[in-house]
Amino acid sequence: MCGLYGVLSYGNKVKDMAEITEALAVESAVRGTDATGIAYNKNGKLIVFKKSKSAYEMTFSVPKNTVAVMGHTRHATQGTLNFNGNNHPFKGMCGDEEFALAHNGIICNDKKLRRELRLPSTIIDTDSYIAVQLIESQKKLDFKSLKYMAEEVEGSFSFSVLDSNDNLYIVKGDSPISILHFKKRQVYVYASTISILWKALVDTELFRDLKCGDYEDIEIQDGEILKISSKGKIQKTKFDFDEYGSCGYDWRKGFEYSNANEYVDDIKSVAQYYGYDSDEIDCLLNNGFTPEEVEEMLYADDFLEV
Numbered sequence: 001m002c003g004l005y006g007v008l009s010y011g012n013k014v015k016d017m018a019e020i021t022e023a024l025a026v027e028s029a030v031r032g033t034d035a036t037g038i039a040y041n042k043n044g045k046l047i048v049f050k051k052s053k054s055a056y057e058m059t060f061s062v063p064k065n066t067v068a069v070m071g072h073t074r075h076a077t078q079g080t081l082n083f084n085g086n087n088h089p090f091k092g093m094c095g096d097e098e099f100a101l102a103h104n105g106i107i108c109n110d111k112k113l114r115r116e117l118r119l120p121s122t123i124i125d126t127d128s129y130i131a132v133q134l135i136e137s138q139k140k141l142d143f144k145s146l147k148y149m150a151e152e153v154e155g156s157f158s159f160s161v162l163d164s165n166d167n168l169y170i171v172k173g174d175s176p177i178s179i180l181h182f183k184k185r186q187v188y189v190y191a192s193t194i195s196i197l198w199k200a201l202v203d204t205e206l207f208r209d210l211k212c213g214d215y216e217d218i219e220i221q222d223g224e225i226l227k228i229s230s231k232g233k234i235q236k237t238k239f240d241f242d243e244y245g246s247c248g249y250d251w252r253k254g255f256e257y258s259n260a261n262e263y264v265d266d267i268k269s270v271a272q273y274y275g276y277d278s279d280e281i282d283c284l285l286n287n288g289f290t291p292e293e294v295e296e297m298l299y300a301d302d303f304l305e306v
């Protein structure tokens with residue numbers, strides 16, 4: 001679980017892009033506090049600012065006339081966060097066009113793809129980075145290369161990609177994403193969940209429009225790629241999304257853990273993001289709940305009723 005978030009203002013009507021960015025990052029921290037990062041274009045250069053810190057500890061400075069910012073809050077699954085290169089967003093290059101990519105999920109065939117497709121070896125250890133390399137291998141960032149990437153990777157995912165012309169792409173696998181369009185303000189805002197979006201936007205200049213319902217939901221389904229151009233135009237395409245095709249993952253059984261402790265440890269680590277500590281998990285287990293049941297409760301957020 002990581003957080004994806006971003007904002008694209010195509011009418012230059014947003015007064016404070018930094019404020020919206022910071023609000024989105026801070027609310028997205030519930031999905032990961034290992035590292036935080038943002039990417040945006042400034043004077044024709046793609047800037048990536050990221051640190052192995054939670055969003056609560058960061059200050060975000062985004063130039064006033066910035067069109068688009070995309071960001072990530074990380075709950076690391078692979079690749080130590082102490083090496084900042086492992087954190088999101090990652091920079092990529094197609095010809096002389098730079099892009100930035102962030103990922104929510106776990107990709108399990110990254111090493112296999114790197115080997116089989118003879119992609120360059122890299123010091124970046126994060127599974128997500130394979131997506132950058134797959135796009136780079138197609139020499140152009142567009143629907144075609146994103147579709148190729150999305151169909152090659154196996155696991156769970158959604159990606160956000162920002163190109164050097166401020167076009168923003170969302171590649172939707174099974175990880176959640178919610179997008180709102182404030183037509184009058186000419187701005188799109190997205191985050192991993194609608195509750196993150198709402199909580200973030202109450203503290204910003206978009207609150208009034210939010211409260212008055214002056215916005216539209218932008219629909220995106222699993223297996224779709226959405227492009228929001230720097231001018232605010234929406235285009236969509238599809239890719240073959242095999243929801244149950246993840247390597248090592250059987251949707252009937254879940255991920256195969258090599259032992260039960262590993263599974264319980266994982267539950268405990270997720271639990272802390274919901275504000276519960278290991279003792280509370282142990283207590284439920286000692287009271288006869290199975291780890292699967294405890295995990296279900298956690299996601300359903302009905303812990304308190306137990």
Ligand SMILES: NC(=O)CC[C@H](N)C(=O)O
Pocket residue numbers: 001002003032074075076077078079103104105106107126127128
């Ligand atoms: N929790 C996530 O979505 C993590 C993304 C990626 N697997 C990483 O480790 O950085």
